[in-house]
Amino acid sequence: MLNGATCNTAGVTVPPLLPRSPHGGPGAAPFSGLDFSVNSNPCGPNRPLLQAVRDADHAHYPDPTYHATRARLACWHGVTPEEVALSVGASDLLHRAARAFLPAGTGLLSLHAPFGELGRAAALQRAExxxxxxxxxxxxxxxxxxxxxxxxxxxxxxxxxxxxxxLAQKCEQVGAILILDEAYAPFLPELESPRHPNLLRLLSPGKVHGLVGARPAYAIAAPPIIRQLENLAPAWHVPAGTEALLAALPEAQDFLAQTLPLVRQNALELAAAMRSFGDVQHHGTPYLILNVGNAAAAAQRLLNHGVKVRDCASYGLPAWIRVSTRLEQENAALLQACRQVL
Structure with missing residues (x-):
């Protein structure tokens, strides 16, 4: 019988059975309150992108190479189509990267705690x-x-x-790849990413466009890295609606100019108000973290008041909760709940 340990089946070692990584957002239990546990643009969804998903040809298979969409994204970013790989969520790309480049016994080094899916992918590979x-x-x-x-x-x-x-140059010296997770970079347009043959950029535009449920993502990297990622993808691995969203992305940026100033202002005001409850870390992102002493207990008390936040214990921060801004009136409800329980 398979259990939590690594199993040997007919002489073949299979990956260990591991629990799912914890994430913000919906769970199995019904929830109808205010959810501050998901880092997504609260002004979304971006209507033109949502319409692109709805108008996609769901009756037929897409081109399994996704060449036209890769070419559109490549032109937008100033690279070639051979430097772009599409995906359903960055999680899939992280798992593929681990399978391609992280054999058992090798190492993943993470600056601060990695996204849980990468940590899990490394554990499945039996890497350090x-x-x-x-x-x-x-x-x-x-x-x-x-x-x-x-x-x-x-x-x-x-x-x-x-x-x-x-850092990318250091990676090159030891034969490593630098994964740059840019899931939240669009919220901070002042951030820049360099070019280097050992750099793998992961982009998850669903967050900044308020369409996380569509799971759009893509990678930009040198062709040898992209070929390895594509080698581990099955045919038609991106459904028609998600591909259509990615194809429409370059022409749908007005939404960001219209909404990101408000998102940033709301986040700044929320961070200032949350400092009355404890130490806050906030660096311009839509999310912040607050030291509450016991994150699990504080998150449960807030949940009992109809407010969901992210317990950061899985990031190695058991005293901190993460809160992502919503709209002004919703933020006011969060602050009221915090006054009652924190």
């Missing part, structure tokens, strides 16, 4: 995960993947382009 709060002068020789959130979730920390380029 090392979490650091500052980058070492030299990478361990067995390092094959380095993970940086740009900005990091949930702390909001980010690196300057020259720091990222220096």
């Amino acid at each position: 995960v090392q979490v650091v709060d500052a980058l070492p002068a030299l990478l361990p020789g067995h390092t094959r993947l380095v993970y940086v959130g740009h900005p990091h979730n949930p702390t909001g920390h980010s690196l300057a382009p020259e720091e990222l380029l220096a």
Whole structure:
């Protein structure tokens, strides 16, 4: 019988059975309150992108190479189609990257806690995960993947382009790939990403466009990296609606100019107000973290008042909760709940 341990079936070792990584958002239990646990644009969805999903040809298979959509995204980013890979969510790309580049016994080095799906993917590969709060002068020789959130979730920390380029060069020296997770970069348009053959950029536009349920994502990297990622994708791995959203993305940016100033202002005001309850870390992202002493207990008390927040224990921060801004009146309801229970 398969259990939580690594199993040997007919002489073949299979990956261990691991629990799912915890995430914000809906769970199995019904919830009808205010959800501050998901980092998504509260002004969404972006209507033109939503319409693109609805208008997609759901009756037929898409082109399994997704060439036209990859070409549109490549032109937008100033790269070639061979440097773009599509995906349903960045989680799939992280799992594929681990399978492609992180053999058993090698190492993943993460600046601050990695996104849970990457940590889980590394564990499935039986690789070593090392979490650091500052980058070492030299990478361990067995390092094959380095993970940086740009900005990091949930702390909001980010690196300057020259720091990222220096890190990519260190990766090249030991034969590693630098994964730059840009899920929340569009909320901070001042952030920049360098170009380097050992750099793998992951983009998840569903968050900034308020369409996380459509799960759009894509990678930008040198062709050899993209070929390895594509090698692990089955045919038609991106459904028609998600592909249509990605194809429409370059022409649907007005929504960001219209909404991001409000999102940033609401987040700044929320962070200032939350400081009356404890230490707050906020670096311009739509989310912030608050030190409440016991995150699990505080999250449960807030849930009892119809408010969901993210317990950050899975990020190695058991005293902190993460809160992502919503609209002004909803933020006021959160503050009222915090006054009652914190």
